[in-house]
Amino acid sequence: MKHRLGMAAAAGATCLALAVAGCAGGNGGGSSSGAGGGTADGTSVSVAFVPKIQGIPFFEAMNTGGADAAEEFGFNWVYSGPNTADPAAQSEVVRSLMQQKVDALLIAPNDPDSMAPLITEAQDQGIKVGTADTDASSSSREVFVTQATEEAIGTALLEQMAEPIDGEGQIAIVSCGQTAANLNAWIEVFKDKAATDYPDMEIVDTVYADEDQAKAVTMAKNLINAYPDLKGLVGVCTTSAPGVAQAVQESGKTGEIATVGVGTPQAMLPYLEDGSASSSVLWDVENLGYLTAWAGWKLAQGESFEATQDVGRIPGVTYDEASQTLVMGEPLILTEENAGDYDY
Structure with a gap:
């Protein structure tokens, strides 16, 4: 059975109008999907992911997995990134999401050092911030979601x-x-x-x-x-x-x-x-997006991570408290025999 690439919540996907760019603008636009509320008091939780670049298969597959998690756990998922792997353009997208007051922000930084001050700025506004796929280890991010060590x-x-x-x-x-x-x-x-x-x-x-x-x-x-x-x-x-x-x-x-x-x-x-x-x-890229979205949801609710946990469809996710790192698992080796099992 093929692993598919497609918005799990495609029926609810809408274009996210960014302050810095619309769907056809220079910073890529984005998508928003998922179920309604997610917190005990009924308020809605919004989790946003900013990839290094929007439109390449890797990050689009992460978006698919993130939308799956939003549908399963009940929160709003926002995906938006720059059209080029440019740190300045990525920072513009992050600032736009800060203005929209998302609850949690996960970033795959193009330039970790230049992103670090912006991470602190977002946290000062009450936004929970983590990194995914790529870390900004010198920043004040609250979790790093990685595919493998x-x-x-x-x-x-x-x-x-x-x-x-x-x-x-x-x-x-x-x-x-x-x-x-x-x-x-x-x-x-x-x-x-x-x-x-x-x-x-x-x-x-x-x-x-x-x-x-x-x-x-x-x-x-x-x-x-x-x-x-x-x-x-x-x-x-x-x-x-x-x-x-x-x-x-x-x-x-x-x-x-x-x-x-x-x-x-x-x-x-x-x-x-x-x-x-x-x-x-x-690695399973859709699952990396799924884990990223789930981590943001947990951060937004002020919940902690366990040393080892099953996260929905992903078993055995580990968490290192010292480095604040969630690790999905071991690398996957793709060959001509198994690459066709995936459609991204």
Whole structure:
């Protein structure tokens, strides 16, 4: 059975008119869905999520999961983000949601450092604030909702890269935003473990393509041309993962240069099937959105998290009180055999 991408509460979905942009404006607009009230006294709880960029499959799948949680637990879900992965544009969206006085605000920050003061400002207005997918660890956020630990994701990427190249040879990394805390953490784990576990693997370069697949393709082709002995490419985000595979395919290097990355199932499936991608490291993205929305709902009601809890359809979610982090589970390895089971 396929995991679907579609608004669970599509019948109730409406366009959110932002102060800074309408549905066709420069900051992407958004959607609002879910059941009515959520608190004991009957007042309505509104939980908003601001992705790094709106319109790419990863964050649209998170939106689907968030809408599912809103329908199940009974609160209002708002999804709105910028049209480009631009910190300033994202901050405009956050400020608009602050003006609308949402109860809880979850953010996947493009630039954690520049977002930190805005998080404090929102909290000063009585809004509960957390991060999801990407942390702003130096901020005053009240929870970080993550798909898996940095160690688990970085290690999985390394092992998936090492397998097709027998743990040796030149490889390069194509990431997205240079200030994206989650991507940088995964890369750090990857490099540290590669140095000890695969001393014959040489990381020749790390480049940044923002959230732009076409740019990732160009950068990957440049790396292929610059390093004739290149054996592997790693795409560390959901636009660069298909980008590096596309570059290998279009360069006629399928079977010569292996690629792995953090890519969504449908984006990666053609490349997994033709061999220009070996595998993809991911997780159930809809469930990440579901957990994000639920966490915001709990924050808005002043409720705490347990060390281990089943959250609706997600079993065994863990919470680390010291770091205020909710962890969904372990990474999922996508191959040509299972990527078709998902429709996002």
